[in-house]
Every structure is written in structure tokens, then in C-alpha cells.
Amino acid sequence: QKEVEQDPGPLSVPEGAIVSLNCTYSNSAFQYFMWYRQYSRKGPELLMYTYSSGNKEDGRFTAQVDKSSKYISLFIRDSQPSDSATYLCASYMDSNYQLIWGAGTKLIIKP
Amino acid sequence: NAGVTQTPKFQVLKTGQSMTLQCAQDMNHEYMSWYRQDPGMGLRLIHYSVGAGITDQGEVPNGYNVSRSTTEDFPLRLLSAAPSQTSVYFCASSYKANQPQHFGDGTRLSIL
Numbered sequence: 001q002k003e004v005e006q007d008p009g010p011l012s013v014p015e016g017a018i019v020s021l022n023c024t025y026s027n028s029a030f031q032y033f034m035w036y037r038q039y040s041r042k043g044p045e046l047l048m049y050t051y052s053s054g055n056k057e058d059g060r061f062t063a064q065v066d067k068s069s070k071y072i073s074l075f076i077r078d079s080q081p082s083d084s085a086t087y088l089c090a091s092y093m094d095s096n097y098q099l100i101w102g103a104g105t106k107l108i109i110k111p
Numbered sequence: 112n113a114g115v116t117q118t119p120k121f122q123v124l125k126t127g128q129s130m131t132l133q134c135a136q137d138m139n140h141e142y143m144s145w146y147r148q149d150p151g152m153g154l155r156l157i158h159y160s161v162g163a164g165i166t167d168q169g170e171v172p173n174g175y176n177v178s179r180s181t182t183e184d185f186p187l188r189l190l191s192a193a194p195s196q197t198s199v200y201f202c203a204s205s206y207k208a209n210q211p212q213h214f215g216d217g218t219r220l221s222i223l
Contacts, residue, residue: 002153004153006153008151032209034211041216041217042216042217043115043201043203043214043215043216043217044154044201044214045214046211046212046213049211088153088154090154092209094209097142097208097209098156098159098169098170099154099156099212101153101154101155102153103151103152103153104153
């Protein structure tokens, strides 16, 4: 079992919909959680960075961490075709700063 | 700022050849790392460095060497290329090890 799991998708939704992307993790020592967006033939770019549990909002994006269920979510409001990309979640511990990555979920926003 | 620059963008090698993938950052970041990305596998850490002169192995180091003689540069060397090393390679950097990483746009490597 991988330490960070993601459904690979693709997830296809109509423009304007609310998108929910999710990851689960197995290591209860993970404290830092990130979401990256990766366009085709590009490197990942950081979207959200959170520490421990709770919510963090940035524009149309909300990251949510539930440590009791080891569940990480990214919500995208008013989705746009430009949001079509692969979304990667990643985590690491206080004692070891090596990022552990999910395999990514491919998101398609249909105009 | 250029950020993280990787060269070349594409490369085709024959089995047994050696080559160096270049990575340079202009953000004065201490931490640099190399990943490979394969379909369905996510990003896997090959080697990393917490500062000039310091390197360490990640999850999949076999067949690769690194060095960090300057803060800016972190080249990745393939010693004797194998078809299993066909992948997309990403270099990343961050100010410190516990900070979010900035990525280059990758090198697409095919080993025949």
C-alpha cells in the first residue's frame, strides 16, 4: 500500500461546477500537506500548503485536512477549462522532510 | 527570475550510454532534489541536497549520481543508461528542506 493514495481519474465535470479532489494517507506522523497542479508537459506548481488539520482558502481553491480520518481534500469553485490539469497531493513529517506523493488525479473541465 | 531551469528538455540515449541532466536555480535555495515521474507512480525522489557539498539518497537512487559544488547547480548523472530509466525527470528547489518546492519543466528521457 502506498503511503499517499489518489484516484487517478480522469474526473470530468462541466464548467462552473464545484470540484472535489481527494487523497488518503496512512502515516499518522504526516504534518504538512500540499496540493500541486501539473499541466501537460510542465512541472508541478504549488497550489496550497497547509500544516496539520483544518481548512485553508485561496481564491477559488480550498484545501481541507482531516487528520482523524487521514483524508486530504481540494475543492475548486466555479471551475474553468483552464483548471484542466493533473492534481498531485503530497505530505511529509516534521522529522523527515522528504515529500511523499500521490500519483495524481487528472481533471477535465468541459466548456 | 528564471526559477528552476532544466536542460535538455528531451534526450534519446542508447543502452549503456552516460549523460548528465542539468539543473540550475537562481533563487539562492538551499534544498534541491531530483525526481522521476512515471505513469501511475507519481513522483519518486532520486537524490537530494540540503546545501552545497551535501547530498543524500532518496527512494530510487540506483543508477544515478549527483554532486552539489555550488548552491545554484545540481546535476544528475546517469552512469550507464538502461531502458528502465526511461522517464520524465524533474528538478526542484526550496529555500529550506521543510518549505514547498519549486519545479523545473522536466527532461523527457528515452533509453533505447
